[in-house]
Amino acid sequence: MSRNRLHPAWVVAFVAFIALVGAAGFRATPSVLLHPLHEEFRWPLAEISAAxxxxxxxxxxxxxxxxxxxxRFxxxxxxxAALVLVAAGSGLTVFMTASWQLILCWGVLVGLGTGSMALAFVATVTGRWFVHRRGLxxxxxxAGGAAGQLVFLPxxxxxxxxxxxxxxxxxxAGAALVVVPLVGWLLREHPADLGLPAYGGTEVVPPAPPAGGAASxxxxxxxxxxxxxxxxxxxxxFAICGATTNGLxxxxxxPAAHDHGMAETTAASLLALVGLFDIVGTIASGWLTDRVDSRVLLGSYYALRGLSLLVLPSLFAGATHPSMLVFIVFYGLDWVATVPPTVALCREHFGASGPIVFGWVFAAHQIGAAIAATAAGLVRDQLGTYTLAWYVAGGLAIGAAVLSLLIKRRSAAAPEFRPAPVLAGPWRLRPSE
Structure with missing residues (x-):
């Protein structure tokens, strides 16, 4: 390949970015729709939060x-297929008349669609197509998810x-469908399909045939x-990460800002600013991940996030003020800055299975987010304020910093990680793998 020619890895990365932006739109809408759905259908906030x-x-x-x-496929x-599911789930909500339909459309269809383009998708693309600049x-x-929030939320x-x-x-729904033709046209599978090494690589590595079914x-x-x-x-x-970002x-x-007299459009604009600074913070974190110990990065991100959440309850007011803007800028920089070092640690400890293992780590992220989304709604319904939720989240984030610093470096002498049969023998903790 000519040195001056653009490596196809960058085209694949661009299309993946656009797909992630398209999927992010509906994930940005829950906080905008909570009060409208509550006012029209009179469903409790905890019930809507369950969806x-x-x-x-x-x-x-x-x-x-x-x-x-x-x-495999x-x-x-x-x-x-994931983008079509997002479009179907979002579009069908206009016909709903009961809360179970919200759970089916908003919860199940959109959850499955966006989950298929979650951060495991990012790990798969970067693992296949990049050797150099992988963290970046x-x-x-x-940051594609943050860009989607930035574009759609206001x-x-x-x-x-x-x-x-x-x-x-x-x-x-329309935004998700628009991305489908672009994906079909430009999103390539492996660099080996084009007779090329991954970006920064020196050898053409053919893809290994999948062993067994996807579930296995x-x-x-x-x-x-x-x-x-x-x-x-x-x-x-990462479960705590999800609880303190998407979930809370x-x-x-x-809704919390609205409780203090702030207009929902103003609060949505502030949340969109989180998305703007998230782009900067996540790209910077990727750059740092190529250069700094990922454990130290994670510990720093979580600790600073926890401190900021402990301060947040005192910042809410009916209008935007400088202290709230400082929080928004900081929280945006930290929002998903945790992802690049987490992906890097999964790759370090779990090798070629890193993207799939990261998928499970990310599942923990979303379990934390799901628990926090419902729990915060219950706190608000029972106490009339979100204050307790912010304080608990801040303490948990500081705890996540400690957990990150406890992760040991993988020893060069440690055996290569190999996925086990589903019914493998006794489960024993191995400290250095």
Whole structure:
């Protein structure tokens, strides 16, 4: 390949970024729609939050199976089908009349669709196509979700205020469908299919044939990873990460600000600023991950996040003020800066199975998010304020910093990680794998 010619890996990364932006739209809408749905249907906030929790849970649990499906059936097919599911789930909400239909459309369909394009998708793309700049590209692709929030959230808040929530749901459905032809046209599977090495590589490495079914591979990777301490430390920290981002701030920041007299469109704009600075923070984190110990990065991110959440309850007011803007900028920089070092640690400890194992770690992230989304709604319903939720989340984030620093470096003499059969022998913790 000519040195001056653009490596196809960058085209694949660009299309993956656009797909992630398209899927992010509906994930950005829960906090905008909570009050409109409550006012129209008179459903309790905890009941609506339960639908959000199903969405967040499936978004995470689907990820490891989606990574295995991408190995078996190809990235292009899985991502195209996922975008169609997002569009169907979002579009069908306009016909709902009962809360179980919200759970089916918003929770199940959109959860499965977005979960198939979750961060395990990012790990799969970067693992196949990049040797050099892997951390940086991981950061850029992860920022795709933040870009989707940035693009959609202020628009959706305005549309909800002017035209109603149904119009907003249809906009999200259309945005997801628009991305499907681009994915089918430009998203390639492996560099070896083009007779090329991955970007920064020196040899053309043919893809290994998938061993067994997608479910077997995903569960086998989990069975083996679950015997190691790094997996549980990463999963626990990432569960807290999900609780303190998507579950709490992503879902309940706008209602909490509204409780203090702030207009929902203003609060949505602040949350969109989180998305803007998230792009900067995640790309910077990817750059740092290529240069700094990932454990130190994770510990720093979680500790600073915890401190900021402990301060947040005192910052809410009826209008935007400088202290709140400082929080928004900081929280945006930290929002998913945790992803590149977490992906790197999964790759370090679990080798070629890193993307699938990361899918399970990400499932823990979404379990934490689902629990926090429902729990915060219950706190608000019972106490009339979110204050307790912010304080608990801050303490948990500081705990996640400690868990991250307990992860040991993988010894060069440690045996290569191999996914186990699903019904493998006794589960014993191995400290250095």
């Amino acid at each position: 959000v929790s199903v969405n967040l849970l499936l978004y995470g649990v689907t990820a490891p199976f989606a990574a295995a499906l991408m190995d 190809g990235i292009r097919r899985v991502v195209s 590209v991981t950061g850029v692709l992860t 628009l959706l808040a305005t549309v909800v205020a002017d035209r109603g929530w149904r119009t907003a749901a249809l906009i999200v 591979r995903a569960l086998g990777a989990l069975a083996a990873a679950a015997r190691t301490r790094p997996f549980w430390l990463l999963a626990a920290g 701030v992503g879902t309940h920041f706008i």
